[in-house]
Amino acid sequence: MVPAACAAVVFLLGCPGDRDNPLDPNSSLPDPFQIEVSLSDEGVQLEWQGVKVSGVKGYRIYRSSQEATAGTVVGHVSSTVTSYLDQTGFNTTTYWYRVAAVDANGAVSSPSLPDSVTIAGARLHATPLLWAPEADSASFQLHIGSDSTICRFNYSVSSTAGWLSVSKSGGTAPDSVLIRVGANSTGSEHSALIMVNAPNVADSPDTVVVTQSASDPGAALVINPYSVRLPGLGGTSEAIVISVTGGSFSSYTISVSDSWVTPSKISGSIPDTITVSARDNFGESPRDAWVRVYASGIPQPESLKVHQARMVWEPLGSGTNYLVRCLETCDGKLIAAGQFTTAGGIAVDHMASWDGQTWSPFGSGNGVGPATMLNVFELLYAGFVDGVAYWTGSYWDTVASGMNGWVEALARYQGTLYVGGGFDSVGDAAINYLAFWSSSGWSRVGSGLSGIYGRVIALTTYNGKLIAGGNFWTPYRCIAAWDGSTWSSLGSGTGGAYEDVYALAVYDGNLIAGGVFTSAGGVSANHVASWNGSSWSPLGSGVNNLVVALTVYDGRLIAAGFFDSAGGTAASGIASWDGVEWSPLGSGMNDRVYALEVYNNQLIAAGYFEQAGGVPANNIAVLKEED
Numbered sequence: 362m363v364p365a366a367c368a369a370v371v372f373l374l375g376c377p378g379d380r381d382n383p384l385d386p387n388s389s390l391p392d393p394f395q396i397e398v399s400l401s402d403e404g405v406q407l408e409w410q411g412v413k414v415s416g417v418k419g420y421r422i423y424r425s426s427q428e429a430t431a432g433t434v435v436g437h438v439s440s441t442v443t444s445y446l447d448q449t450g451f452n453t454t455t456y457w458y459r460v461a462a463v464d465a466n467g468a469v470s471s472p473s474l475p476d477s478v479t480i481a482g483a484r485l486h487a488t489p490l491l492w493a494p495e496a497d498s499a500s501f502q503l504h505i506g507s508d509s510t511i512c513r514f515n516y517s518v519s520s521t522a523g524w525l526s527v528s529k530s531g532g533t534a535p536d537s538v539l540i541r542v543g544a545n546s547t548g549s550e551h552s553a554l555i556m557v558n559a560p561n562v563a564d565s566p567d568t569v570v571v572t573q574s575a576s577d578p579g580a581a582l583v584i585n586p587y588s589v590r591l592p593g594l595g596g597t598s599e600a601i602v603i604s605v606t607g608g609s610f611s612s613y614t615i616s617v618s619d620s621w622v623t624p625s626k627i628s629g630s631i632p633d634t635i636t637v638s639a640r641d642n643f644g645e646s647p648r649d650a651w652v653r654v655y656a657s658g659i660p661q662p663e664s665l666k667v668h669q670a671r672m673v674w675e676p677l678g679s680g681t682n683y684l685v686r687c688l689e690t691c692d693g694k695l696i697a698a699g700q701f702t703t704a705g706g707i708a709v710d711h712m713a714s715w716d717g718q719t720w721s722p723f724g725s726g727n728g729v730g731p732a733t734m735l736n737v738f739e740l741l742y743a744g745f746v747d748g749v750a751y752w753t754g755s756y757w758d759t760v761a762s763g764m765n766g767w768v769e770a771l772a773r774y775q776g777t778l779y780v781g782g783g784f785d786s787v788g789d790a791a792i793n794y795l796a797f798w799s800s801s802g803w804s805r806v807g808s809g810l811s812g813i814y815g816r817v818i819a820l821t822t823y824n825g826k827l828i829a830g831g832n833f834w835t836p837y838r839c840i841a842a843w844d845g846s847t848w849s850s851l852g853s854g855t856g857g858a859y860e861d862v863y864a865l866a867v868y869d870g871n872l873i874a875g876g877v878f879t880s881a882g883g884v885s886a887n888h889v890a891s892w893n894g895s896s897w898s899p900l901g902s903g904v905n906n907l908v909v910a911l912t913v914y915d916g917r918l919i920a921a922g923f924f925d926s927a928g929g930t931a932a933s934g935i936a937s938w939d940g941v942e943w944s945p946l947g948s949g950m951n952d953r954v955y956a957l958e959v960y961n962n963q964l965i966a967a968g969y970f971e972q973a974g975g976v977p978a979n980n981i982a983v984l985k986e987e988d
Contacts, residue, residue, distance in 0.1 A: 396408065396409040396458070396460065397409075398458060398478050400478070400480065404446045404447050404448035404450070405446070405447040405448075405450055405456070405458075405478060405480070406444070406445075406446055407422065407444060407445045407446075407447065407458060407460070408443060408444045409443050409444075409460055410443060411440065411443045412462045412470075416464045417440045417462050417463070417464060418439070418440055418463050418464055419437060419438055419439045419440050419442075419462075419463050420437070420438050420440070420442075420443075420445075420460055420461065420462055420463065421434050421436070421437055421460070421461045421463060421469065422434065422435050422436040422437070422438070422445050422447070422458065422459075422460055423435070423458065423459040423460070423461065423472055424447065424456050424457070424458055424459075425456065425457045425459075426454060426455065426456060426457075427457070428457050431459055431472050432457065432459070435447055435449065449513070450480045450513065451480065451513050451514060451515075452480055452513065452514040452559075452562055453479075453480070453514075453562070454479070454480055455478070455479045455480075456478055456479075456480070458478070459472035460472065503518075503527075503537060503538045503539075503540050503555065503557075503569060504535075504536075504537050505518075505532075505534045505535065505536050505537065505538065505557055506534055506535040506536075513533055513534060513535075514533070514534050514559045514562050515531070515532075515533055515534075515559065515560075516531055516532065516533075516534050516536070516557055516558060516559040517530060517531035517557075517558050517559075518530055518531055518538055518555065518556070518557055518558075519555070519556050519558075520553055520554070520555050520556075521553050521554045521556075522551075522553030522554075522571075524551070524553070525540060525541065525553055525555075525571060526540070526541050527539070527540055527555065528540075528541075534559065540555065540571070550572065551572075552570060552571060552572040553570075553571045554568050554569070554570060554571075555568070555569040555570075555571060556568055556569075557569065581605065581606050581659065581661070581663070582603070582604075582605060582613075582654055582656055582659055582661075582662065582663035583602075583603075583604045583605065583606055583663065584601060584602070584603055584654060584663045584664075584665050585601070585602045585604070586599075586601065587663070587664070587665055587666065588665065588666040588667075588668065589601065589637065589665065589666075589667055589668070590668045590669070590670070591637070591638070591639045591667060591668070591669040591670075592669070592670060592915070592986060593641065593642045593643075593647075593669060593670040593671045593672035593986045593987070594641055594672055594915050594917075594937075594984075594986070595638070595639055595640050595641045595642075595939075595944075596638065596639070596915075596916075597625075597636050597637070597638040598636050598637045598638065598667070599636070600634045600635075600636060601634065601635050601636060601637070601665060602632065602633075602634050603629075603631055603632060603633045603634070603635065603654055604631060604632040605631055605632075605656065605659070611630055611631060612628065612629070612630055612631065612656065612657060613628065613629060613630075613631055613633070613654050613655060613656045614627065614628045614654075614655050615627045615628065615635075615652060615653065615654055615655075616652075616653050616655070617650060617651070617652050617653075618650050618651040618652075618653070619648070619650035621639050621640060621642070621648065621650065621669070622637055622638075622639055622650045622652060622667050623637065623638050623639065624636070624637050624652055625637070625638070631656060637652055637665070637667055639667070639669050640944070641672060641944055641946075642669050642670065642671040642672060643671065643672050643673075643945075643946070643947040643948075643974070644671055645671075646671060647668065647669060647670050647671050647987065647988050648668075648669050648671070649666060649667065649668050649669075650666075650667045650669075651664050651665065651666060651667070652664065652665040652667060653665075668988075670986045670987060670988045671986075671987050672946070672947065672984060672985070672986060672987070673947075673974060673976075673984075673985055673987050674946075674947055674973035674974025674975075674976060674978065674982045674983070674984055674985075675973075675974075675976065675978070675982060675983055675985055676973070676976065676977060676978035676979065676981070676982055676983075677695075677715055677720075677965070677978075677981045677982065677983055678704075678705040678706075678715070678719060678720050679705050679706050679720075679979060680704070680705075680978060680979025680980050680981050680982075681697070681699070681701035681703060681704045681713070681979055681980045681981060682701050682702060682703040682704075682979070682980075683699065683700045683701040683702065683969075683980065684699045684700045684701065684955070684968065684969040684980060685697050685698070685699040685701060685955065685956060685967035685968060685969075685980045685981050686698060686699035686700065686731060686732070686733055686955055686956065687699065687732065687733065687734055687735045687955070687956050688735065688956045688957070688958035688960075688965060688967055689735035689736060689737055689741065689958065690737070690958060690959075690960050691737055691741040691752070693716075694714040694715060694716050695714065695715040695716075695958065695960040695965060696712065696713075696714050696723060696735060696741065697712065697713050697714075697715065697967060697981060698711060698712045698731060698732035698733075698735055698743065699711065699731055699732075699955075699967075699980075700731045701713075701980065704720040704722075705719060705720025705721075706720075707720060707721075707722065708722070709722040709723070710722065711731040711732065712732065712743075715960075717961060731745075732744060732745055733745070733746075733767050733768060733769050733782075734768055734769055734770055734771050735771075736771040736772070736773075738773040738778070740752060740753075742760070742771050742778070743757070744767070744768025744769065744770070744771055744780065744782065745767075745768060746766075746767055746768075747762050747763065747764045747765070747766075747768075748760070748761055748762030748763065748764055748768065749761060749762075749768055749771070749778075749780055749798075760778070760798060761787070761798060761802070761803055763787050763788040764780075764782065764784040764786070764787050764796075765784050765785065765786050765787075766782055766783035766784035766785065766816075767782050767783045767784070768780055768781070768782040768784075769781060769782040769783065769816060769817065769818050769819075769831075770782065770817055770818060770819050770820040770829075770831075771820065772820035772821065772822065772827060774822055774827040774843075774845075775845055777797050777798065777799065778797065778798045779795065779796070779797045779806070779820060779827060780795070780796050780797070780798070780803075781794060781795045781816070781817025781818065781819075781820050781829060781831065782794065782816060782817060783815075783816040785815070787803040788802075788803070790802075790803065790804075790805075791805075792804070792805045792809065793805070793809045793810050793811055793815060793833075794809075794810045794812075794815050794816055794817040794831065794833060795809070795810055795817045795829055806843055807836075807843065807846075807847065807848050808836070808848075810829075810833040810835065810836070810841075811833060811834060811835045812832055812833035812834040812835070813834075814832060815831070815832055815833045815834075816831045816832050816833075817829050817830070817831040817833070818830060818831040818832070818861065818862065818863050818864075819831065819862060819863060819864050819865040820865070821865040821866065821867065821872075823842075823865075823867055823872040823892075824872075824894055825844070826842040826843060826844050826849075827842065827843040827844075827845075828840065828841075828842055828843075828851075828865055828872060829841055829842075829843065830862030830863070830864075830865050830874055830876070831861060831862055831863075832860070832861040832862075836848040836850075837849075837850040837851070837854050838853065838854030838855060838856070838860060839854050839855045839860045839861060839862050839876075839878070840854050840855060840862050840874060841854075851872075851882075851892050851897070852881070852882035852883075852892070852896060852897050853882050853883055854881070854882070855874065855876065855878035855880065855881050855890070856878060856879070856880040856881070856883070857877070857878045857879035857880050858879070859877040859878065860876075860877070860878045861876050861877045861878065862874050862875070862876040862878065863875060863876040863877065863907065863908060863909045863910075863922075864876065864908055864909055864910050864911040864920075865911065866911035866912060866913060866918065867913075868891075868911075868913050868918040868938075869918075869940055870893075871891045871892060871893050871894075872891070872892040872893075872894075873889065873890070873891055873892075873900075873911055873918060874889070874890050874892065875888060875889045875908030875909070875910075875911050875920055875922070876888060876889075876907065876908060876909075877907045878890075881897035881899075882896060882897030883897075884897055884898065884899060885899060886898070886899035886900070886903060887899070887902060887903030887904060887905065888903050888904050888905075888906065888907060888908045888922075888924065889903050889904060889908050889911075889920055889938075890903075900918075900938050900943070901928045901938070901941075901942060901943055902928055902929055902943075903927075903928075904920060904922070904924040904926060904927045904928075904932070904936065904943075905924050905925065905926040905927075906922065906923045906924035906925070907922045907923040907924065908920050908921070908922040908924070909921065909922040909923070909953075909954070909955055910922065910954065910955060910956050910957045911957070912957040912958065912959060912964075913959075914937075914957075914959050914964045915964075916939070917937040917938060917939050918937065918938040918939075919935065919936075919937050919938075919946075919957055919964065920935070920936055920937075920938065921934060921935045921936075921954035921955075921956075921957050921966060921968070922934065922953070922954060923953050924936075927943040927944075927945065928942055928943030928944075930943060930944070930945060931945060932944075932945035932946070932949055933945070933948060933949030933950055933951065934949045934950040934951075934952070934953060934954040934966075934968070934970070935949050935950060935954050935966055936949075946964075946984060947974040947975075947984075948974055948975050949973070949974070950966065950968065950970040950972065950973050950978075950982070951970050951971055951972040952968070952969050952970035952971065953968045953969045953970065954966050954967070954968040954970065955967060955968035955969065956968065960983075963983050963984060963985060964983070964984040965981065965982070965983050965984075966981070966982055966983075966984070967980060967981040967982075968980060968981075970982075
């Protein structure tokens with residue numbers, strides 16, 4: 362309830378005929394604005410009659426602590442709204458309010474004549490008023506506020522004792538201050554006063570009495586730090602030190618308030634160091650939990666607060682109107698290429714750039730159709746239906762053309778550009794699936810590759826060699842290594858009813874292959890496998906369908922493609938591997954994912970889908986952390 366000093370005040374701003382209407386020189390303002398201002402538990406309420414002329418777009422509300430100045434804008438409303446609630450006032454302050462009309466071109470009328478209202482009557486409350494640290498906590502929050510929710514005020518905090526500490530010396534209410542208490546080794550009860558002072562506020566200063574009993578054993582648990590934050594994509598905290606002040610105790614135990622938090626230990630000897638970890642949080646909100654530490658002989662436990670952000674999928678603007686095939690980062694922008702012709706609602710020529718806020722056409726377009734592969738080697742290179750080009754900064758310049766099939770993979774190895782794809786000739790030269798560029802033109806790599814319906818789909822480097830993956834039979838089955846002069850095998854390669862390798866990446870020191878295969882090196886491996894330099898191994902039970910893209914993000918391997926299960930758990934189109942197990946990335950996408958990229962430290966997924974994480978996202982989305 363607001364005190365009597367905050368009773369409603371009615372006043373007028375403006376008089377009839379006091380000036381011409383600045384929005385319409387041919388008309389006079391109507392009757393006075395008839396502004397009524399009142400104080401309530403919620404704030405300063407303003408109401409007025411609207412300007413009834415055409416062209417009015419809205420109103421600006423001004424507030425000043427001086428009658429002679431217009432002050433600052435504290436709010437905006439549309440032309441259909443004739444009221445405003447101001448909740449930002451300070452106690453014991455007199456404010457002058459004015460209202461001005463704004464037209465569709467942004468022109469602003471002269472502000473109305475001012476009148477004032479005084480905010481008063483706040484009563485200081487510092488709680489709790491009495492606290493004795495015995496069995497529940499060695500710290501507490503001192504809450505500082507008012508019985509009038511609209512009245513903010515400045516305050517200061519001081520204490521009479523050195524055996525307790527306050528986290529801040531003052532601030533703006535409403536606020537809270539952390540009070541921490543050390544051990545009582547005096548052998549007798551002692552107390553201290555905490556003074557909260559707020560000038561011109563009723564009941565100020567308020568005094569908090571802190572009493573520490575003689576029965577306190579003279580020892581207290583200490584956790585440092587006493588709060589930690591975990592990322593939304595799971596992980597482990599920094600080291601947390603458990604110690605004792607004012608005594609020595611040999612053991613402790615731990616309990617947690619929520620099962621999503623896992624401590625590295627549930628008991629041990631003091632002093633000790635622990636960590637806490639959590640799984641991914643794709644829930645409805647960020648979350649908090651408490652880890653409580655108990656020591657025999659110390660009546661009060663100490664608590665560690667654990668906060669975890671949540672992960673959400675969000676669209677990149679309005680996305681694209683059709684499939685995104687590949688992604689790359691160049692000059693601080695995300696470049697997307699594919700079969701789309703609009704991005705962010707604007708016309709583009711199969712390529713567009715995203716600067717973190719808006720989409721733009723990339724250059725003047727490539728003029729030859731959709732790119733199938735992008736890569737950056739000092740410059741941005743793109744593979745097209747019959748050749749390779751690089752971006753000069755203002756136009757595409759062709760490196761070479763004449764290939765009779767799509768370019769699907771690009772890599773630079775030992776300073777040389779390598780190109781893989783579904784071609785079997787370049788110009789008049791028979792070059793199957795993989796070529797390199799030199800001053801003399803395009804050449805085959807060694808004795809070349811062969812296979813029915815052959816293609817090289819993925820290229821990367823690993824252990825000083827160029828790795829090629831795709832659909833070919835010789836020199837080795839669907840995956841092979843080139844050292845600059847000779848080909849070598851990676852075990853017996855991939856196998857299954859279909860054997861193709863679609864994606865390659867390096868994770869945790871191993872080469873990772875993804876594709877349509879169901880075995881690698883004779884070992885069962887469902888669509889994804891790891892090569893350690895000498896042998897193949899599966900990544901758990903793998904996924905249940907084609908993997909077409911791999912990348913590394915936040916210490917995890919990210920796989921994307923056409924699957925809907927990873928590690929036996931539902932995972933729609935995208936999943937992560939942490940070295941031990943697979944995890945879905947929320948509810949994933951409602952259709953196929955073709956490309957992955959890490960841009961501005963965020964994971965970008967693109968392909969042919971309409972939803973990501975259950976929200977609309979046209980063919981491209983970003984995974985973001987939200988606190």
